[in-house]
Amino acid sequence: MTVLLWILAALALPLVIAALWFTGVFVKELFSPSPPGPDATALAAERLGLLPAERQDTEHAAPPPAAWSAALTAARSGDWAPAAELLRAGGRDWERRSTLTAELGTLAAEEDGWLLAWEAARPDDPDAAVVRAQSTVRLAWDLRGARQARYTSREQFEGFGRMLSAAREEIARAAELNPEDPTPYVVEIWVALGLGCSHAEMDELWERITSRDPYHYGAHYAALQYWCAKWRGSKELAFDFARRAAERAPVGSLLTVLPLIARFEHDETTDVAADSTPEMLALVDAGLADAAACAASDPDRPGLAQLRHLLAYYLHLQDRHEAALEQFRLVDGHVDALPWNYRGEDAAAYYCRVRNETVRMAAEAV
Amino acid sequence: MGATLRALRALVLLLGFYLLSLVLLAVLVGVDVVAFRWGHGPAMLKLGFVTVLLAVPVVQGMFMLRTPKGEDGPGIDVTEAAEPRLWALVREVAAAAGTRAPDRIRLTGEVNAAVSEDPRLLGLLPGPRRLYLGVPLLTGLTEARLRAVLAHEYGHFTGGDTRLSALVVRGRVQLGRVIEQFHERADGKVAAERAKQEQARARRVARGKKAKQVDTSGSGATYRMMAAVYTQYAKLYLRASLSTARGQEFAADQVAARIAGRDTMAATLREIPVLSVSHGFYLDSYATLGLGARLLPPRGEFFGGFGALLAARAEELEGLRARLPEEPASPYDSHPPIAERVRRIEALPADGRADEATGPALALLTDPARTLAALEDAVLTDEVVRYGRAPGWPELLNASMASGLSTAQTPLHQALAARTGQPATLAALLEVVDAGGLWQLAEQLPLSAEAKSARGRAFREFARPVLRRSLRTMVLAEFSARSLLSWDFSWSEPAAVRLPGALPAAADGDGRSSQESPHESSEKSLEAALDAALADHPDTTALRALLPSAPQPA
Numbered sequence: 001m002t003v004l005l006w007i008l009a010a011l012a013l014p015l016v017i018a019a020l021w022f023t024g025v026f027v028k029e030l031f032s033p034s035p036p037g038p039d040a041t042a043l044a045a046e047r048l049g050l051l052p053a054e055r056q057d058t059e060h061a062a063p064p065p066a067a068w069s070a071a072l073t074a075a076r077s078g079d080w081a082p083a084a085e086l087l088r089a090g091g092r093d094w095e096r097r098s099t100l101t102a103e104l105g106t107l108a109a110e111e112d113g114w115l116l117a118w119e120a121a122r123p124d125d126p127d128a129a130v131v132r133a134q135s136t137v138r139l140a141w142d143l144r145g146a147r148q149a150r151y152t153s154r155e156q157f158e159g160f161g162r163m164l165s166a167a168r169e170e171i172a173r174a175a176e177l178n179p180e181d182p183t184p185y186v187v188e189i190w191v192a193l194g195l196g197c198s199h200a201e202m203d204e205l206w207e208r209i210t211s212r213d214p215y216h217y218g219a220h221y222a223a224l225q226y227w228c229a230k231w232r233g234s235k236e237l238a239f240d241f242a243r244r245a246a247e248r249a250p251v252g253s254l255l256t257v258l259p260l261i262a263r264f265e266h267d268e269t270t271d272v273a274a275d276s277t278p279e280m281l282a283l284v285d286a287g288l289a290d291a292a293a294c295a296a297s298d299p300d301r302p303g304l305a306q307l308r309h310l311l312a313y314y315l316h317l318q319d320r321h322e323a324a325l326e327q328f329r330l331v332d333g334h335v336d337a338l339p340w341n342y343r344g345e346d347a348a349a350y351y352c353r354v355r356n357e358t359v360r361m362a363a364e365a366v
Numbered sequence: 367m368g369a370t371l372r373a374l375r376a377l378v379l380l381l382g383f384y385l386l387s388l389v390l391l392a393v394l395v396g397v398d399v400v401a402f403r404w405g406h407g408p409a410m411l412k413l414g415f416v417t418v419l420l421a422v423p424v425v426q427g428m429f430m431l432r433t434p435k436g437e438d439g440p441g442i443d444v445t446e447a448a449e450p451r452l453w454a455l456v457r458e459v460a461a462a463a464g465t466r467a468p469d470r471i472r473l474t475g476e477v478n479a480a481v482s483e484d485p486r487l488l489g490l491l492p493g494p495r496r497l498y499l500g501v502p503l504l505t506g507l508t509e510a511r512l513r514a515v516l517a518h519e520y521g522h523f524t525g526g527d528t529r530l531s532a533l534v535v536r537g538r539v540q541l542g543r544v545i546e547q548f549h550e551r552a553d554g555k556v557a558a559e560r561a562k563q564e565q566a567r568a569r570r571v572a573r574g575k576k577a578k579q580v581d582t583s584g585s586g587a588t589y590r591m592m593a594a595v596y597t598q599y600a601k602l603y604l605r606a607s608l609s610t611a612r613g614q615e616f617a618a619d620q621v622a623a624r625i626a627g628r629d630t631m632a633a634t635l636r637e638i639p640v641l642s643v644s645h646g647f648y649l650d651s652y653a654t655l656g657l658g659a660r661l662l663p664p665r666g667e668f669f670g671g672f673g674a675l676l677a678a679r680a681e682e683l684e685g686l687r688a689r690l691p692e693e694p695a696s697p698y699d700s701h702p703p704i705a706e707r708v709r710r711i712e713a714l715p716a717d718g719r720a721d722e723a724t725g726p727a728l729a730l731l732t733d734p735a736r737t738l739a740a741l742e743d744a745v746l747t748d749e750v751v752r753y754g755r756a757p758g759w760p761e762l763l764n765a766s767m768a769s770g771l772s773t774a775q776t777p778l779h780q781a782l783a784a785r786t787g788q789p790a791t792l793a794a795l796l797e798v799v800d801a802g803g804l805w806q807l808a809e810q811l812p813l814s815a816e817a818k819s820a821r822g823r824a825f826r827e828f829a830r831p832v833l834r835r836s837l838r839t840m841v842l843a844e845f846s847a848r849s850l851l852s853w854d855f856s857w858s859e860p861a862a863v864r865l866p867g868a869l870p871a872a873a874d875g876d877g878r879s880s881q882e883s884p885h886e887s888s889e890k891s892l893e894a895a896l897d898a899a900l901a902d903h904p905d906t907t908a909l910r911a912l913l914p915s916a917p918q919p920a
Contacts, residue, residue: 109824110823110824111823112823139824142820142824143820143827155817155831159827159828159831162827163827
């Protein structure tokens with residue numbers, strides 16, 4: 001009997017040791033997971049000079065001009081003069097003016113001491129006025145947060161509504177001080193979207209914008225959001241708006257991105273075949289031609305990077321990996337763009353996953 | 367399922383209740399037997415004690431089926447001699463429904479009418495009948511509609527219901543009652559009450575004497591456990607009998623429509639949820655307004671004011687009537703949704719009888735004012751009845767608001783007290799603001815998670831509404847303490863504050879101020895001063911200028 005027990009014990013011992021070891025590993029992994037080893041595709045991407053997720057800039061879609069970065073840094077430390085000079089010198093380049101205003105407005109939505117100083121020094125400066133309006137709208141969206149309505153508290157909605165209403169007066173003032181500038185009205189689209197203004201009001205606002213700048217990229221981007229089903233329009237209205245704008249615009253104006261955005265915003269299928277229909281192939285081809293024309297005439301144009309990001313995404317989905325990789329290489333390093341930035345914190349990781357997959361498929365195809 | 371089977375099922379279910387109780391007792395006894403055989407010492411004694419504790423509610427539950435005496439809700443019994451017209455109406459409707467009239471009528475303070483019987487032999491034999499009639503119903507319903515309500519209640523007892531399906535009704539009512547009793551004992555009412563403010567507690571006590579003595583001595587958990595067991599059984603019981611129950615409600619509605627007329631019954635069904643909601647609002651916002659200040663409305667007005675509210679808000683109520691509840695109050699509610707009941711009544715062929723719009727049924731009473739006063743004494747707790755009486759509603763409002771303001775503890779009070787270690791005062795707050803400490807102080811406010819994680823301007827925008835509400839209260843309290851405030855009382859609008867008329871105009875006062883009433887311009891000055899004091903770079907000058915003999919900065 002005793003012998004039998006000894007034999008059993010001898011047999012059980014390795015089992016117990018193994019169980020302990022597994023438990024130990026499990027607990028260790030649970031509390032401090034070891035970093036996943038760099039997989040082959042990531043290494044391949046790195047060999048191509050593409051950056052890992054942690055080195056991707058999630059604040060911009062493309063590298064901002066050095067002068068802009070300098071002006072923002074100066075403003076952050078309280079010196080508004082470089083920003084004021086940049087906006088003044090920009091003149092009637094509305095596209096860039098709107099983009100720079102958005103950057104400055106975002107900064108002023110955090111702290112606006114520098115902007116107050118600017119306003120105090122130059123009371124009727126139209127540039128300060130437009131940044132003021134933009135910053136209040138930006139602050140409204142900061143208060144609301146980016147989550148869906150049902151995850152947004154009443155307090156957040158109240159702050160959102162209060163700020164948007166306050167912004168209306170500031171927008172009117174900015175428009176009055178610089179009547180030709182579409183930027184205040186572009187800002188107003190985000191107010192109309194947030195407050196749920198009627199389609200008639202939106203049409204009126206749109207008329208003001210297009211009479212000042214018919215192919216303004218930022219305005220079209222914002223207006224398309226308004227017409228999306230999740231905001232104040234519907235899938236049909238959004239598709240219709242995007243198609244008409246893209247058809248009307250000359251090649252190189254980047255508005256071919258609109259049908260792609262409309263499609264992305266209303267994409268509910270998981271079926272990849274839907275992305276490779278002749279119609280989708282044609283939309284992507286038009287986008288490629290548009291991007292090439294824009295790159296030839298004005299490679300730093302705001303909006304070009306966003307178009308390329310979406311092109312890369314859809315080219316990947318269409319199994320056109322070689323072409324996708326080309327777009328990825330042109331935008332790599334800055335990922336604050338659709339489709340990635342809808343993933344919030346995971347934007348860079350998501351971008352890298354799709355890009356690395358593209359690298360792998362492209363290498364296999366060769 | 368035939369009527370016989372239904373009746374049999376009802377009987378089995380009712381007996382099952384006793385079986386459940388006996389099984390529970392047997393389990394407890396079994397535990398004790400086991401413990402006494404193998405256990406020893408204090409542990410065994412403790413176990414014995416716990417089982418006895420658990421057994422008490424079970425035994426009580428078995429005997430609770432006999433409606434305990436003196437368990438009537440608070441109210442006043444009215445004799446036939448005192449209220450001949452009410453009794454005549456009650457008898458007339460009972461006769462029309464073909465059932466025995468009640469033996470007692472009890473007027474209550476609730477928006478409800480009910481007929482009950484003291485059951486005999488485990489609820490198998492009928493006993494004396496009582497009619498409970500809520501005085502708010504008398505206030506809100508016309509005489510014709512009151513007839514419809516009574517006819518519906520009697521409809522449950524007419525020959526249309528077989529004797530044994532009356533058993534279903536009784537079993538359901540009684541099971542509900544047992545569970546209610548358990549919950550009343552076990553409910554965290556005590557804990558919740560402690561957490562709530564003095565005022566809220568006083569309100570509940572004022573509603574009825576019922577919730578006063580709540581047992582907190584650790585037996586709550588056992589009660590709760592028993593309640594859970596019985597609730598499970600009741601769910602089974604109700605699921606089994608629900609369709610019957612709802613069918614009986616429809617049947618009772620038909621009886622009522624026959625007696626009171628189709629249109630009157632439909633109008634009554636529409637009216638009752640409206641009265642119920644309005645009365646709840648009336649109690650919260652008007653009747654119990656002064657409890658925090660230990661003050662009651664004039665005698666007879668605690669329930670009497672309801673009529674004035676209904677009259678003043680007639681238009682608003684019209685909107686409520688249009689929206690009938692489509693869902694039953696709970697899956698176990700024996701009543702079908704009101705909307706469905708109204709649809710069925712309105713689908714009946716017209717009987718040519720209009721919904722006669724006579725005066726309120728309250729006029730049936732011999733002396734409504736005296737009855738309303740007597741009802742107060744019966745329904746309010748002894749403590750509350752001894753509270754002072756305001757001479758009128760406007761005085762009640764003023765006194766209550768003054769008292770509320772003087773004891774207000776806003777989030778800002780709390781943050782300030784935590785910072786300075788002193789009781790929070792407006793003077794102390796203004797000093798902190800002048801010293802540039804406003805936004806630091808704001809970080810100590812109880813704020814939402816979103817506000818707490820915000821920085822810079824976003825944080826200030828989150829905190830500002832909280833600060834503003836608090837600061838406004840503190841400033842109003844300052845005015846109130848010097849008797850400079852008054853409030854506009856209205857039956858149809860929320861109370862509005864009336865600032866002292868002669869506040870100095872705001873620093874940036876515009877040219878139109880001359881055309882405004884002094885009250886409006888005071889309001890404007892105050893708002894502007896609050897805005898300035900809570901700006902990103904606060905400036906309290908305007909606010910200090912408004913305050914009566916404000917403390918000057920050192």
